[in-house]
Amino acid sequence: MQAGARVTVVEDDPAVRTVVADHLRAAGCEIEQFGDGATAWQAIERRMPELLILDRMLPGIDGDELCRRVRAISSAPIIMLTALDGLEHRIEGLEHGADDYLGKPFSLRELQLRVNAQLRRSSSAAAPLMFTAGRFRVDPAHRRVWADDREVALTAREYELFLYLVRNPERVVSREEILREVWQWGFGDASTVTVHVRRLREKIEPDPRTPCFLHTEWGAGYRFTINAGAPC
CATH class of the missing domain: 1.10.10.10 (Winged helix-like DNA-binding domain superfamily/Winged helix DNA-binding domain)
Structure with a gap:
């Protein structure tokens, strides 16, 4: 896990949100967590995180719309975390701009590995020349x-x-x-x-x-x- 990586978790189920946030915080991430899309969007506009974990079914601004808004202004990796795990739902999530899609129920270990992979890809510390x-x-x-x-x-x-x-x-x-x-x-x-x-x-x-x-x-x-x- 990239130490100090800023990760935003947007999930309306408080139990899931807390478990995910606590697990990634223990792994070294700096976590912001929100239970609805509108509040999350206000925070994201002020400061873009390095990675978002985004539930698709959210009150107010839903996960699809939030994903589209983020993607319009940033290439920050987005992992969709949702109970909608059918093939058509995964394709829709990717078409809205998500980089990865993990269905519920899920393993915290698998989520952490996917977060690690996305943070590695988005890091430019050892990038070669143009x-x-x-x-x-x-x-x-x-x-x-x-x-x-x-x-x-x-x-x-x-x-x-x-x-x-x-x-x-x-x-x-x-x-x-x-x-x-x-x-x-x-x-x-x-x-x-x-x-x-x-x-x-x-x-x-x-x-x-x-x-x-x-x-x-x-x-x-x-x-x-x-x-x-x-x-x-």
């Missing part, structure tokens, strides 16, 4: 990406996915490989990758319906092309 890949310019020290002269606003998970693809150009990578290398999951729902690929295409492609850079290799995975030809 580099260029075709039309893209990447600044790992500040986790920023430009397409030509346009900055691309990526979430933490989208950035990690883009970085992995751009560092493996012209190689077909499977969804299972992406889950293992980007998500650090030994197993998991591959539809998570599909959702993030779609969101990434919407941000980097001139026309996401006919990709120039991020291609689907049916039955195999995805291939990233740095030097796209005409009409791209």
Whole structure:
């Protein structure tokens, strides 16, 4: 656990909220906790945390709306923690901008491991120098990406996915490989990758319906092309 990491827990069940907050505080995190979305949003606007743990079912401003608001102004990692654990609910949560999704009931140990992984990914302490890949310019020290002269606003998970693809150009990578290398999951729902690929295409492609850079290799995975030809 990254010592002193600022984590905000938004959960309307006081028992769950207290258990999660106490566990992460004991692991070294600085915790703010809230029972509703509106109060949490006021605090987040004043000071963005390094990571959010967000219940989807919240009174007032619900978790989906809060996730969208945070994602509009920050790439801070968001872990959704909710009883809505069906496939369609996980996909919806990811589409709203969440980086990870953990269903209730859950293990505190698993939650801590996922928090650790997200904090590691968002840390830029050992980031390498800026580099260029075709039309893209990447600044790992500040986790920023430009397409030509346009900055691309990526979430933490989208950035990690883009970085992995751009560092493996012209190689077909499977969804299972992406889950293992980007998500650090030994197993998991591959539809998570599909959702993030779609969101990434919407941000980097001139026309996401006919990709120039991020291609689907049916039955195999995805291939990233740095030097796209005409009409791209």
